[in-house]
Amino acid sequence: MSKFQGVDYYNLDDHLSQEEILARNTVRAFVEENVIPIIEKHYRAGTFPSELTLKMAELGLFGSTLPAKYGCAEMNNVAYGLVMQELERGDSAIRSFASVQSSLVMYPIFEFGSEKQKDYWLPRLASAKAIGCFGLTEPDFGSNPGGMITRAERKGGGFVLNGAKMWITNGTVADIAVVWAKLDGQIKGFLVEKGTKGFSAPEMTGKHSLRASVTSELVFQDCFIPEENILAKSGGLKSPLKCLSQARYGIAWGALGSAMACYESALNYAKSRIQFDKPIASFQLIQEKLVYMVTEITKAQLMCLQLGRLKDSGKLRFTHVSMAKRNNVYHALEIARIARDIHGANGILDEYPVMRHMANLESVKTYEGTHDIHTLIIGEDITGIPAYT
Amino acid sequence: MKIVVCTSHVPDSATKVNIGGDGKTIDKAGVNFIISPYDEFAIEESLRFKEKNGGEVVAVSLGGDPHKETLRKTLAMGADKAVLLKDESSQDSFSVARAIADYVKEVSPDIVFFGKQSIDTDNAAVGSMVAEMLGIPSVSVVVKLEMQSGKVIAEREIEGGHEKVEARLPCVITAQKGLNEPRYPSLKGIMGAKNKPIEERAPAARSPKVQLLGMRKPLPKNPGKIVGTDVSAVPQLVKLLHEEAKVI
Numbered sequence: 001m002s003k004f005q006g007v008d009y010y011n012l013d014d015h016l017s018q019e020e021i022l023a024r025n026t027v028r029a030f031v032e033e034n035v036i037p038i039i040e041k042h043y044r045a046g047t048f049p050s051e052l053t054l055k056m057a058e059l060g061l062f063g064s065t066l067p068a069k070y071g072c073a074e075m076n077n078v079a080y081g082l083v084m085q086e087l088e089r090g091d092s093a094i095r096s097f098a099s100v101q102s103s104l105v106m107y108p109i110f111e112f113g114s115e116k117q118k119d120y121w122l123p124r125l126a127s128a129k130a131i132g133c134f135g136l137t138e139p140d141f142g143s144n145p146g147g148m149i150t151r152a153e154r155k156g157g158g159f160v161l162n163g164a165k166m167w168i169t170n171g172t173v174a175d176i177a178v179v180w181a182k183l184d185g186q187i188k189g190f191l192v193e194k195g196t197k198g199f200s201a202p203e204m205t206g207k208h209s210l211r212a213s214v215t216s217e218l219v220f221q222d223c224f225i226p227e228e229n230i231l232a233k234s235g236g237l238k239s240p241l242k243c244l245s246q247a248r249y250g251i252a253w254g255a256l257g258s259a260m261a262c263y264e265s266a267l268n269y270a271k272s273r274i275q276f277d278k279p280i281a282s283f284q285l286i287q288e289k290l291v292y293m294v295t296e297i298t299k300a301q302l303m304c305l306q307l308g309r310l311k312d313s314g315k316l317r318f319t320h321v322s323m324a325k326r327n328n329v330y331h332a333l334e335i336a337r338i339a340r341d342i343h344g345a346n347g348i349l350d351e352y353p354v355m356r357h358m359a360n361l362e363s364v365k366t367y368e369g370t371h372d373i374h375t376l377i378i379g380e381d382i383t384g385i386p387a388y389t
Numbered sequence: 390m391k392i393v394v395c396t397s398h399v400p401d402s403a404t405k406v407n408i409g410g411d412g413k414t415i416d417k418a419g420v421n422f423i424i425s426p427y428d429e430f431a432i433e434e435s436l437r438f439k440e441k442n443g444g445e446v447v448a449v450s451l452g453g454d455p456h457k458e459t460l461r462k463t464l465a466m467g468a469d470k471a472v473l474l475k476d477e478s479s480q481d482s483f484s485v486a487r488a489i490a491d492y493v494k495e496v497s498p499d500i501v502f503f504g505k506q507s508i509d510t511d512n513a514a515v516g517s518m519v520a521e522m523l524g525i526p527s528v529s530v531v532v533k534l535e536m537q538s539g540k541v542i543a544e545r546e547i548e549g550g551h552e553k554v555e556a557r558l559p560c561v562i563t564a565q566k567g568l569n570e571p572r573y574p575s576l577k578g579i580m581g582a583k584n585k586p587i588e589e590r591a592p593a594a595r596s597p598k599v600q601l602l603g604m605r606k607p608l609p610k611n612p613g614k615i616v617g618t619d620v621s622a623v624p625q626l627v628k629l630l631h632e633e634a635k636v637i
Contacts, residue, residue, distance in 0.1 A: 003401075003403045005401075005403065005421060018457075018458060018461055019461075019579050019580060019582075019583060022458075022461065022462055022465060022574065022579050023576055023579050026465075026573050026574050026576070026579065029573065030573055058575060059573055059575050059576060060575045060576030060577045060578075061576065064576050068577070068580075071577075072577070073575070073576035073577040073579070073580050074577075074580055075576055075579075075580055079576075079579075083576070
């Protein structure tokens with residue numbers, strides 16, 4: 001099969017800088033050479049390809065928009081988005097790993113942490129000497145994180161944490177967990193280090209989706225956190241939501257990568273699969289499906305590019321991110337399903353990437369704010385009326 | 390140590406090439422350009438040479454503004470500065486080599502790296518020509534390189550094996566696949582490259598020795614024939630290969 005050349009029906013590359021294109025093409029080549037050849041094996045085994053972690057760090061994929069003084073690339077958000085797109089073309093697990101490390105661990109430390117915390121943790125996280133995870137969701141509090149049960153109490157020059165988190169990417173392998181808990185009724189962030197007494201992170205099993213990603217529970221039983229490990233500048237639900245907004249931004253771009261992988265596979269398959277003595281691409285029903293795919297990809301690209309430019313110019317609102325995450329993941333999933341259709345029975349085989357992307361996107365549609373919650377976020381924004389309860 | 394690495398900006402090897410309206414150039418519409426793959430081995434080796442021996446790496450390319458894209462990537466990989474010998478006219482190997490030799494003579498580096506050939510015109514000539522013009526040693530198709538007491542020891546590919554040669558500095562090395570594994574430019578390198586200079590120079594006028602008269606694409610192949618899909622087709626296949634294709 002020929003090398004992936006990207007999908008650019010509207011010549012959007014004309015609107016990208018040389019650095020943005022080079023960053024994208026570099027990660028594209030990295031994924032082509034390092035991720036795609038091994039990802040099916042890991043997906044089948046239910047393992048994260050940890051052999052890639054250091055290579056990803058060397059490339060600068062962690063915290064790449066943060067300042068150079070922490071060992072980061074200090075890229076703009078469009079370049080970051082393009083990087084996420086290419087990672088997810090490999091697999092949602094790879095993009096999720098980079099998203100969590102960058103947006104949900106390094107970002108909150110950068111945004112809410114002390115200088116000491118930043119100086120200590122950010123270079124370690126950028127170089128993958130430390131892996132991080134983010135604990136907000138609980139078994140009984142998903143779309144309603146404000147109802148969380150996890151509590152911190154002041155005790156003996158620090159805090160005592162009790163509670164449990166669920167659906168935590170990288171939990172089991174993390175050296176540091178950014179954990180959100182209520183302290184005197186207000187949500188605050190805490191850094192919980194691996195090996196802390198009373199803290200365990202068992203891996204969740206039985207997933208049919210994101211199989212190449214580690215998903216865990218975090219359990220805190222009278223877990224003592226020293227005073228210096230609180231994210232002092234965090235406060236209230238808006239703090240973790242700010243982190244999620246960063247991660248959702250990456251997901252909006254990432255979904256494009258999955259969609260592109262499925263579209264490319266379907267297009268190639270349709271042109272080479274012969275039925276009734278001609279390629280199935282010559283049938284109107286197949287063409288309609290392919291046209292839907294490339295049109296939705298192009299619309300999502302336009303959305304992402306403007307979203308990135310808004311973020312880079314400081315005009316971005318979190319509702320803008322909700323719209324792109326909601327739209328792009330929804331259509332990426334539809335594209336994956338239709339791609340499976342075009343591949344016929346072959347579509348269920350791991351010889352093609354479509355079923356894997358499809359199964360992954362079922363998670364992506366739900367995590368970091370479900371499709372429906374994003375609908376309500378935008379609904380509230382345009383009507384002024386919250387409809388969550 | 391002063392190191393020069395020369396890079397070429399060529400159509401991606403996955404490109405389906407079409408010939409332009411003048412019949413002498415390719416149609417560049419929709420064509421993705423890349424660093425010539427053998428040049429990537431040259432770049433990587435130049436960077437390793439610098440990392441081991443100190444000094445600076447200067448990347449050089451001859452062509453128009455689009456070549457800056459290739460130079461920018463070379464800077465992102467770790468080169469210290471870049472020079473664009475700006476000339477958009479039609480070139481042959483000699484006129485490319487002449488311009489590069491003039492530049493190299495001026496900066497007098499310790500070593501000059503090229504890819505063993507550029508994958509667009511495939512002449513595999515420029516590196517050796519530059520060495521000849523400067524009267525310095527040239528080692529081509531190199532798969533292993535080290536420096537020992539001011540000399541380079543190189544292994545190069547020959548028909549059916551390798552040979553080991555020694556050359557004094559300054560010299561020209563042309564890189565073959567296998568010499569190293571080229572690094573990816575890091576995202577930090579890409580951002581850092583923004584602030585590295587690309588100097589533009591106009592090379593002196595020179596005339597190509599070879600004139601391009603025209604290009605044509607290979608003739609389309611006739612469609613294949615499926616004789617059968619199992620072992621029963623073998624006798625018929627042998628018969629056709631013998632009598633019709635006349636290859637056995």
